Amino acid sequence: MIFRQLFDPASSTYTYLLGDKASGEALIIDPVFEHQRRDAALLRELGLRLLATLDTHVHADHVTGAWGLKQRCGSQILLSEQAGAQNADRLLKSGERVFFGARYLEVRATPGHTHGCLSYVLDDHSMAFTGDSLLIRGCGRTDFQQGSPQQLYQSVQSQILSLPEACLLYPGHDYRGLTVTSVAEERRFNPRLGGEVNEADFTGYMNNLGLPHPKLMDIAVPANLRCGRPSEDSDAAVEQTWAPLTFTFSGIWEIQPTVLAELAADVQLIDVREPAEFSDALGHIEGARLLPLSQLAAHAAELAAAGRPVVAICRSGTRSAQATVLLQKSGLAQVANLAGGMLRWRAEQLPVVGNAAQ
Numbered sequence: 614m615i616f617r618q619l620f621d622p623a624s625s626t627y628t629y630l631l632g633d634k635a636s637g638e639a640l641i642i643d644p645v646f647e648h649q650r651r652d653a654a655l656l657r658e659l660g661l662r663l664l665a666t667l668d669t670h671v672h673a674d675h676v677t678g679a680w681g682l683k684q685r686c687g688s689q690i691l692l693s694e695q696a697g698a699q700n701a702d703r704l705l706k707s708g709e710r711v712f713f714g715a716r717y718l719e720v721r722a723t724p725g726h727t728h729g730c731l732s733y734v735l736d737d738h739s740m741a742f743t744g745d746s747l748l749i750r751g752c753g754r755t756d757f758q759q760g761s762p763q764q765l766y767q768s769v770q771s772q773i774l775s776l777p778e779a780c781l782l783y784p785g786h787d788y789r790g791l792t793v794t795s796v797a798e799e800r801r802f803n804p805r806l807g808g809e810v811n812e813a814d815f816t817g818y819m820n821n822l823g824l825p826h827p828k829l830m831d832i833a834v835p836a837n838l839r840c841g842r843p844s845e846d847s848d849a850a851v852e853q854t855w856a857p858l859t860f861t862f863s864g865i866w867e868i869q870p871t872v873l874a875e876l877a878a879d880v881q882l883i884d885v886r887e888p889a890e891f892s893d894a895l896g897h898i899e900g901a902r903l904l905p906l907s908q909l910a911a912h913a914a915e916l917a918a919a920g921r922p923v924v925a926i927c928r929s930g931t932r933s934a935q936a937t938v939l940l941q942k943s944g945l946a947q948v949a950n951l952a953g954g955m956l957r958w959r960a961e962q963l964p965v966v967g968n969a970a971q
Contacts, residue, residue, distance in 0.1 A: 614716060615659060616740075618783065618792060619652070621645040624675035624829075625786045628652065629742055631735075632661040633714025640713045641666045641688075642733060642742050643785055644678030646841055647859050652678065653685045663688040664713055665703070669744025669785055670730040671696050671758065671837045674827040680841035690840045693722070696729030700840040705731060718742075721772040725765020726753030738777050744785040747773050749794045752805050753785075755819045757826065758834070762819035766812045774800050774807075855922045856880075858949050865934050867952040868924055870961050873898075881919055884926045885909060885936045895955040896965030898926065906932050906939075913943035922947035930954040 615632035628648065632639035639661040644652055656663055663686040666679040670693070679690045680700060691711060694704035705711070707722035711733070718733040723746040730753075734741040745753030747769050755762045773782070778797035800807050805818055827833070836844075843864070856876055858866045873880075882901040884891060891903045904912055906927075916923055923945060925933035933950045940948045951958065959965065 615639070615661065617655065617659075619648070619655075621648060621675065623647070625788045626672075626675050627783065627785060627787065627792075628678075629783060630655065630661075631713060631716070631718075632659060633716050636714030637662050638664050638713040640664060640711065640718065641682065643667075643669055643672075643744065644682055646676040646678045646681060646836075647861055649678045649681040649685060650860070652682060656686065662686075665689040665691050665711065667705075667711060667718070667731075667733060668692040668696075668837070668840075669732065669742065669746075670727045671698060671834060673758065673830040673833050673837075674786075675829065676833050676836045677841040680839070680843075692840070693729035693731045695722070695724065696727075696838075698729075698838045698840055700842050707731075710736075723747075723765075723768035723772050724759075725755055725761050725763075725768045726758075728759035730768070732773055734776065734780075738780050740781040740783060741773065741776060742783045742785075743773055747782060747799060747803075747806070748784045749782075749787055749789075749791045750799070750803055752803075754822060754824055756822070756824070757830075762816040763812060765819070766806065766815045769806050853947060853949070855947055856949065859952070865937055866949040867930075868949040869952050870958045870963055873924055873951060874963050879921065881916060881921050881923045882926060883909070883916070883923055883936070885932050886927050890928065892967035895928065895959055896967030897955070898958065899964065899966050901926060906936055909936055909939055910943065913940055913945065916940065917943070917945050922949070924949050924951055926951045927954045929956050 617630040619628040626645050628644050629642040644666050665688050666682050668677050682688050689702035691703045691705055692701055705720045709720045710717040717736045721732045723730045723732045726745045730746050732743045755765050776796050780796045782794045853866055856868055857872055858868055860866055882898055884897055884901040884903050885906040887905055891897050925936035927933040930953050937948050937950045
């Protein structure tokens with residue numbers, strides 16, 4: 614079997630790829646929207662054909678890549694029948710099996726974090742994928758999306774910690790860089806669910822967490838209830854091959870600072886800040902042209918005629934994101950936003966000119 618653990622640093626989400634070598638068939642668990650191209654490239658390099666994507670639940674902190682991978686790979690979208698989502702190809706019940714070649718994942722309902730949480734257990738019980746139901750020395754919150762601490766306690770004890778002690782557990786997230794745990798470890802060391810903790814202990818703990826709602830919840834939950842299908846088609850989704858870019862769910866192509874540093878001589882660097890910012894403490898990228906956002910539309914035809922891709926730049930990536938939308942609407946196809954703007958550029962210690970270089 615082929616197994617890969619992938620990571621999204623923005624949401625600390627783990628994505629898992631499982632493939633059967635003999636048949637070349639594969640599954641992906643919890644894909645992330647922004648990493649569709651990465652996942653498709655890995656499948657291609659490993660010689661695998663994606664049969665299906667399986668989400669562990671309707672996520673509140675990132676948008677699933679299920680719909681995008683279906684468009685790229687022809688894969689099916691699978692998730693819980695309790696999720697209430699549209700656009701799924703197969704709604705899963707506890708006890709079902711999802712095959713890939715000669716191997717399969719067993720579906721186990723583990724509600725409590727959300728009503729539609731599932732965990733996936735490999736056929737030989739050597740590994741399980743627990744989503745947010747059980748994290749490494751923790752668990753998912755229970756205060757929204759029909760969450761219930763009592764239900765989560767019963768789910769984890771009966772469906773996850775009842776597996777063999779040597780079974781490796783792979784969570785949906787980790788915020789400290791930990792990658793894997795085991796049933797034996799969590800039975801003994803999980804401060805919320807292990808040891809002598811009973812349901813009353815756990816419920817009291819979870820009801821007093823007082824956590825803020827996830828920052829992307831208002832975007833992620835509606836999008837995930839559509840299985841990651843954009844609310845409307847976007848011209849920005851057209852593939853761009855002039856650089857390694859990331860396409861965000863908001864419809865913007867982004868380029869990372871280190872990538873831009875290598876390609877700067879081949880693109881038009883358009884800084885859309887105000888004149889006073891161009892040479893302030895952050896400085897600007899060598900070769901960048903100052904075109905404040907308010908003046909950009911008047912120069913769109915000129916930028917298009919130059920025949921080179923455009924990278925929009927600002928302080929944080931917010932105004933330049935708007936600039937990319939404006940330029941796309943003006944007919945420019947090859948345009949990207951500098952992810953994180955000059956703040957990220959400086960944080961990665963890339964060269965600048967202006968007052969900051971003095």
